[in-house]
Amino acid sequence: MKISVDENLCIGCGACVNTCPQSFKMNQEKHKSEPINPPGDPEEKIKEAKDNCPAGAIKIEE
Ligand code: SF4
Numbered sequence: 001m002k003i004s005v006d007e008n009l010c011i012g013c014g015a016c017v018n019t020c021p022q023s024f025k026m027n028q029e030k031h032k033s034e035p036i037n038p039p040g041d042p043e044e045k046i047k048e049a050k051d052n053c054p055a056g057a058i059k060i061e062e
Contacts, residue, residue, distance in 0.1 A: 002061040003035040003046060009057035016049040016058060024049065033057070 003023060005016075012031035016024040022040025024033045035058075039046055050058040 001039060001043060001046070002037050003039050003050075004059045004061065005033050005035050006057045006059070007032040007034075009055045010053075011055050011057075013054060015052055015054070019049040019052065020045050 010032045014026060016033050017026055020041040023036050023046055025036055027034050050060055
């Protein structure tokens with residue numbers, strides 16, 4: 001599994017980092033989330049983060 005964040009869409013809310021701290025980290029300069037690959041959280045949690053992203057910025061590549 002590989003994840004990506006579209007930084008043009010991300011609004012930096014931090015929700016994905018809270019849900020999956022081993023799969024996303026905040027870029028403090030840009031105030032955007034960045035993916036950590038390979039992601040360290042369970043697949044279900046990553047899907048939850050994707051579904052809950054208010055900007056639809058997270059993509060999962062199987
Ligand atoms: S949940 Fe979405 S909008 Fe919020 S920080 Fe993560 S990628 Fe960005």
